[in-house]
Amino acid sequence: MSDDKHADIAAMSFEQALAELEAIVSKLEKGEIGLEDSIDAYERGAKLKDHCEAKLKDAQLKVERIKLGPDGAVSAEPFDPAS
Amino acid sequence: MIDTLPDSPSNVPVFSVGELSQAVKRTIEGTFERVRVRGEISGFKRHSSGHLYLSLKDDQAVLAAVCWRGSAARLSIQPEDGMEVICVGRLTTYPGQSKYQLIIDQMELAGEGALLKLLEERRRKLAAEGLFAAERKRALPYLPRVIGVVTSPTGAVIRDILHRLADRFPRHVLVWPVAVQGETSAAQVAAAIRGFNALPEGGAVPRPDVLIVARGGGSLEDLWGFNEEIVVRAVAESGIPVISAVGHETDTTLIDFAADRRAPTPTAAAEMAVPVRAELELAVRNADLRLLQALNRGLADRRKYLDALARALGDPQTLLGTATQRLDVAGERLGNGIAAYLRQRRADTAARAARLTHPRQLLQAKGRDLAAQGRALDQAMTAALHRQQARQERIAARLRPQLISAELRDVGERLRRASLDLHNCTGRRVQNAADRLAAQGRLLESFSFKKVLERGFVLVRDADDRPVMAAAATESGQAVSLEFKDGKITAVVGATAAPKRAAVKALKPTQGSLL
Structure with missing residues (x-):
């Protein structure tokens, strides 16, 4: 159920997720959220954090070079600038 | 010169390269012994030997020039790239490289460089179209997934960018290789920018989230491609935010005005593209x-x-505990109190009982007291009797019975006589009184009207039972009562004349004369 409630997070960009996470933290720190809601907010915050971490983990340098076919079609091939 | 090919179709003499070069050299140096030439300084270099190497150019041609150390020291200006100058010197050739060059003796400033002037004109024109407007600038994505780089695939620039990206935040990088110098450079750069924008979302080749257009430092001419309108327009029209990083920090090209961000170096562009x-x-x-x-x-x-x-609410356990404790203490004190009270009362009672005298003792004591008092009384009575007896005896001794007897006899005689007198006197007085009383009684009786009635008189009384004393006191018809010696009757006045006289007589019963 909570997965459905936070399904929108999956589509979020890193900065959206981080911004909402920080907003939730700020609200919680100011005590602006009631007890029940604060637990919901925490759950959402934790999910946002997971999402952010997943985005950060997905950090691999992959370098490709654009190659134009004879018909102008664009493709990519591995590229090593040292070579 | 001596040899000719046997089948040569021409009799034109054949020069050796050296001969020709020397011929050209003589011609050029003879013809352009002293010239004044105007152009913009480009590719200026001061060699460690003190010689100056540079090019003079305009928008059509480039002329290599050199200023030997001796002349350089005497120049009135410090030459630098982009400077529009007029140089005085002579042309010479350099047969070893098939080149010719100007040997500069003098140099003077000729005002704003023609290329810079052209650049400025173009900038104004494109700015007037709004291509450089601040509101066209888009924010760079915070964390791009894919970064497109338009640059030469060789050289330091792409390596610097990739290194810095790897350091900060490794990403998927797509390099679109282009020539960054030369006549085709501008067209290739523009095509690459448009090509990246043409990539569909979710296609086989991912569409970049941000573009970097980069080139290393170089002369104004080297960077000229990035001033071309086609490049500037491609950047301005790009749907993907563009970071320009062309030349060094002091170099300014028109692409910098159109780009969303301008980076001073390719490395700086990488830093702008991704966070750490x-x-x-x-x-x-x-x-x-x-x-x-x-x-x-x-x-x-x-x-x-x-x-x-x-x-604040209070712990019921505690509240109850306290109350229970209070109850316990009170109960204990109550028990103790009763016990103590009873003990106390018992002790009091015992003490009082101890103080009580037994009735037998009391009776004995009282008996003893009584006996003592009885004895004392006896003694006192005896003593009193003795004293009385003694006194009576003393008085009796003084009594003389003969005196009393004589006196008694005398008194007795007197009493006897007085009594006799009294008796005589009294008898007489009583007889007299009786006689007088009988006489008075008779007299009284003779006065009574009853006696008159017995003599035939009648007493008349009115209705109020009062005696009627006169005829005038009657009236006709008055009811009266008539008392005779033997009783009463009633009558009415005025009936007859006969009884009138009798009635009048009867009305004077107290008259003494009737006696």
């Missing part, structure tokens, strides 16, 4: 930590508040 992953990890960890702390503190605060309220 470690910092983001820190930020996420930080936020996560604060999230947990904030939640826990919120819970702890509430728990503390709840505890405070609960304390």
Whole structure:
């Protein structure tokens, strides 16, 4: 159920997720959220954090070079600038 | 010169390269012994030998020039790239490289460089179209997934960019190789920018989230391609935000005006494109930590508040405990109190009982007292009797019975005589009184009207039973009563004349004359 409630997070960009996470933290720190809601907010915050971490983990340098076919079609091939 | 090919169709003499070069040299140096030439300085270099190497150019041609150390020292200006100058010198050739060049003796400033002037004119024109307007600038994505780089696939630029990206936040990089110098450069750069924009979302080749157009430092001419209108328009029209990084920080090209961000170097462009992953990890960890702390503190605060309220409410156990304890203490004291009270009363009673004299003793004591008092009384009575007896005896001794007897006899005689006198006197007086009383009685009787009635008189009385004393006191018809010696009758006045006289006589019963 909570997965459905936070399904929108999956589509979020890193900065959206981080911004909402920080907003939730700020609200919680100011005590602006009631007890029940604060637990919901925490759950959402934790999910946002997971999402952010997943985005950060997905950090691999992959370098490709654009190659134009004879018909102008664009493709990519591995590229090593040292070579 | 001596040899000719046997089948040569021409009799034109054949020069050796050296001969020709020398011929050209003689011609050029003879013809352009002293010239004044105007152009913009480009590719200026001061060699360690002190010689100056540079080019003079306009928008059509380039002329290599050199200023030997001796002349260089005497120049009135410090030459630099982009400077529009007029140089005085002679042309010479350099047969070893098939080149010719100007040997500069003098140099003077000729005003704003023609290329810069052209650049400025173009900038004004494109700015007037709004291509450089601030509101066209788009924000760079915070964390791009794919970065497109338009640059030469060789050289330091792409390596610098990739290195810095790897350091900060490794990403998927698509390099679109282009010539960054030369006549075709501008067209290739523009095509690459448009090509990246033409990539469909979710296609086989991912569409970049940000573009970097980069080139290393170079002369104004080297960078000229990035001033071309086709490049400027491609950048301005790009749907993908563009970072320009062309030349060094002091170089300004028109692409910089159109780009969303201008980076001073390719490395700086990489820094603009991605955040530092470690910092983001820190930020996420930080936020996560604060999230947990904030939640826990919120819970702890509430728990503390709840505890405070609960304390204020009071623990029923404690309340009950206190009450129970009070009850216990009170009950204990009650038991003790009763016991103590009873003990006390018992002790009091015992003490009082101890103080009580037994009735037998009391009776004995009283008996003893009584006996003593009886004895005392006896003694006192005896003593009193003795004293009385003694006194009576003393008085009796003084008594003389003969005197009393004589006196008694005398008194007796006197009494006897007085009594006799009294008797005589009294008898007489009583007889007299009786006689007088009988006489008075008779007299009284003779006065009574009854005696008159017996003599035939009648007493007349009115209705009020009062005697009627005169005829005038009657009236006709008055009811009267008539008393005779033998009784009463009633009559009415005025009936007859006969009884009138009798009635008048009867009306004077007290008249003494009738006696």
